[in-house]
Amino acid sequence: MSHVSVMPSEVLSLLDIQPADVVLDGTLGAAGHSVLMAGQLAPGLGRLICCDVDQGAIASAQEVLSAFYEKDLQIDSFHGSFADIASSEQYKDTKVDRILLDLGWSSNQFENPARGFSFMHEGPLDMRLSFPGRGVTARELLHTMSEPEIVEVLEVFGEEHRAPRIAAAIMHERVHGKLETTHDLARLVESVLGRHGKTHPATQTFQALRIAVNHEVEAIMQGIPSLWSMLRPRGRMCIITFHSIEDRLVKRLFAGLVTDGVARLVNKHVVIPGKTELSGNPRSRSAKIRTIERI
Numbered sequence: 508m509s510h511v512s513v514m515p516s517e518v519l520s521l522l523d524i525q526p527a528d529v530v531l532d533g534t535l536g537a538a539g540h541s542v543l544m545a546g547q548l549a550p551g552l553g554r555l556i557c558c559d560v561d562q563g564a565i566a567s568a569q570e571v572l573s574a575f576y577e578k579d580l581q582i583d584s585f586h587g588s589f590a591d592i593a594s595s596e597q598y599k600d601t602k603v604d605r606i607l608l609d610l611g612w613s614s615n616q617f618e619n620p621a622r623g624f625s626f627m628h629e630g631p632l633d634m635r636l637s638f639p640g641r642g643v644t645a646r647e648l649l650h651t652m653s654e655p656e657i658v659e660v661l662e663v664f665g666e667e668h669r670a671p672r673i674a675a676a677i678m679h680e681r682v683h684g685k686l687e688t689t690h691d692l693a694r695l696v697e698s699v700l701g702r703h704g705k706t707h708p709a710t711q712t713f714q715a716l717r718i719a720v721n722h723e724v725e726a727i728m729q730g731i732p733s734l735w736s737m738l739r740p741r742g743r744m745c746i747i748t749f750h751s752i753e754d755r756l757v758k759r760l761f762a763g764l765v766t767d768g769v770a771r772l773v774n775k776h777v778v779i780p781g782k783t784e785l786s787g788n789p790r791s792r793s794a795k796i797r798t799i800e801r802i
Contacts, residue, residue: 512539533589665715
């Protein structure tokens with residue numbers, strides 16, 4: 508399945524991009540939103556900055572955005588986390604007008620078995636967005652964390668109330684069995700929890716590990732204030748979240764900026780997908796958009 512960008516018309520409406528804006532896509536992914544935003548910019552006036560920790564995403568985006576390169580639209584890229592771009596040598600003095608963060612995962616990443624993101628495909632327990640680069644893999648975490656640490660990761664990042672049972676099984680399996688692949692972990696969790704309903708019992712466990720491996724909570728907590736420092740007055744930051752942990756963090760950070768009197772909420776109520784989008788893109792069902800403007 509090819510990647511479909513979430514709520515494209517809502518994103519463009521909330522960002523309200525002007526032809527001469529400097530726009531930052533902090534989570535480039537499959538470049539779907541970048542294409543839409545580039546289409547709002549005027550060659551010779553506007554500028555698009557593409558950021559992603561996945562080098563493969565940046566390489567693929569060059570082909571996706573090729574038509575805009577040919578029109579001489581200024582497009583450049585940053586290989587790294589959106590939390591680090593403001594402090595980088597390349598962009599430390601850059602000011603931007605619009606920022607988009609889509610905190611979801613692209614279909615291209617999920618459906619590549621070598622990435623190990625999904626229990627739907629047999630693959631190594633990797634889960635690194637920076638694949639095949641830096642950082643600790645999910646397998647390494649599961650084989651080195653203590654049982655209390657595993658419980659904490661599953662409870663905090665996966666909101667999994669049955670975490671102690673899963674953690675105990677992981678500790679036993681890594682010594683006496685096999686815990687190397689996505690299917691190994693999925694079968695282990697299913698054997699502990701059983702199978703009830705349509706949702707796979709390992710869903711929350713995989714979410715928790717993906718968040719832990721990629722330091723997603725830290726990226727949000729550090730990244731939003733850092734990116735805020737890049738935003739010009741009247742500039743807007745739009746963030747798409749896909750689970751309650753992300754959304755609570757974004758809501759709290761945005762509320763703090765509003766309380767401090769330096770920002771206003773563009774959409775006072777969270778924006779969610781409509782019926783038409785849900786029917787054409789079921790993966791968007793948990794998406795929420797929050798947008799803030801610098802006063």
